[in-house]
Amino acid sequence: MSVIEVSELRKSYGGRAVVDGVSFSVQEGEIFGILGPNGAGKTTTVECVEGLRVPDAGRIRVTGLDPVADHERVARVLGAQLQQSELQAKLTVREALELYASFYPRPANWRPLAERLGLTDKLATRFGKLSGGQKQRLFIALALVGDPRVVVLDELTTGLDPRARRDTWQLIEDVRAAGVTVLLVTHFMEEAQRLCDRIAVIDKGRIAALDTPEGLIRRSAGATVISFTPSAPLDEHDLNALPEVASVAYKDGRVTLSGTDATVNAVITLLARHHVTAHQLRVSDATLDDAFLDLTEAAA
Numbered sequence: 001m002s003v004i005e006v007s008e009l010r011k012s013y014g015g016r017a018v019v020d021g022v023s024f025s026v027q028e029g030e031i032f033g034i035l036g037p038n039g040a041g042k043t044t045t046v047e048c049v050e051g052l053r054v055p056d057a058g059r060i061r062v063t064g065l066d067p068v069a070d071h072e073r074v075a076r077v078l079g080a081q082l083q084q085s086e087l088q089a090k091l092t093v094r095e096a097l098e099l100y101a102s103f104y105p106r107p108a109n110w111r112p113l114a115e116r117l118g119l120t121d122k123l124a125t126r127f128g129k130l131s132g133g134q135k136q137r138l139f140i141a142l143a144l145v146g147d148p149r150v151v152v153l154d155e156l157t158t159g160l161d162p163r164a165r166r167d168t169w170q171l172i173e174d175v176r177a178a179g180v181t182v183l184l185v186t187h188f189m190e191e192a193q194r195l196c197d198r199i200a201v202i203d204k205g206r207i208a209a210l211d212t213p214e215g216l217i218r219r220s221a222g223a224t225v226i227s228f229t230p231s232a233p234l235d236e237h238d239l240n241a242l243p244e245v246a247s248v249a250y251k252d253g254r255v256t257l258s259g260t261d262a263t264v265n266a267v268i269t270l271l272a273r274h275h276v277t278a279h280q281l282r283v284s285d286a287t288l289d290d291a292f293l294d295l296t297e298a299a300a
Ligand SMILES: Nc1ncnc2c1ncn2[C@@H]1O[C@H](COP(=O)(O)OP(=O)(O)OP(=O)(O)O)[C@@H](O)[C@H]1O
Pocket: 013, 014, 018, 036, 037, 038, 039, 040, 041, 042, 043, 044, 045
């Protein structure tokens, strides 16, 4: 069942389309990622899903409800992470958690949530005195305190140290295991690769690709990169003729090929046939980073 449906969403500012026909749907219990360069239209898209911005055109449904027309009902099932927004500086962490819990019919118990986010010893601290990372952790707690069916996290772990980032990933995996649907905007490829079931890459207001992290990586020009120093010169044509070789480059006596898993065996076989040894043979897999750069460059 689709918990979030976005169809042909459009939004312009000053005559410039910043979201230009975006469509996707998110299934119940899925972690769906939105990746894209700065200014691609990610926040505009998710804020339309949250009902914070009104689309110019298109159709959005969250658990079957229209986020603008049914704003109050959507707000009860959807938890949103505040982005850069400031809570009142004098509000303590405890007061903020209690206040946000009071907005929902069946809130979560905020104490274990605060514990997991390392906020227990900050409960009496005023918001204005928290560090950037502590504020971010509080925003995550506030997004989850209503025990929502859907949670929208925009730049989930920005500003968190590596340990807090990993703890937060575990928390999000646990939240999903409890059946919550997660819409996640992120700039961190490791985060997207670890957490997301599917990812929409948005570039210039349009979806450049929508796939699993592995699917996006496979689409990348060279999913496997092989490099070695041959013991004797090799004929470039022989290498180019190998199956699924996407590119061949020679530099300082070293050969770098991109292709697929199948290319690795083919290269080894070719070298053996020519009695050439591969010194310092290295094989590496393309990452989501590579796929992201390919996809967003291709659309440039
Ligand atoms: N309220 C607004 N008024 C005018 N222009 C806006 C408004 N909100 C966003 N924009 C413009 O729309 C474009 C998309 O912005 P958006 O915040 O959706 O991008 P983003 O993909 O979330 O970027 P980032 O990764 O930098 O957060 C940007 O060029 C931005 O300047």
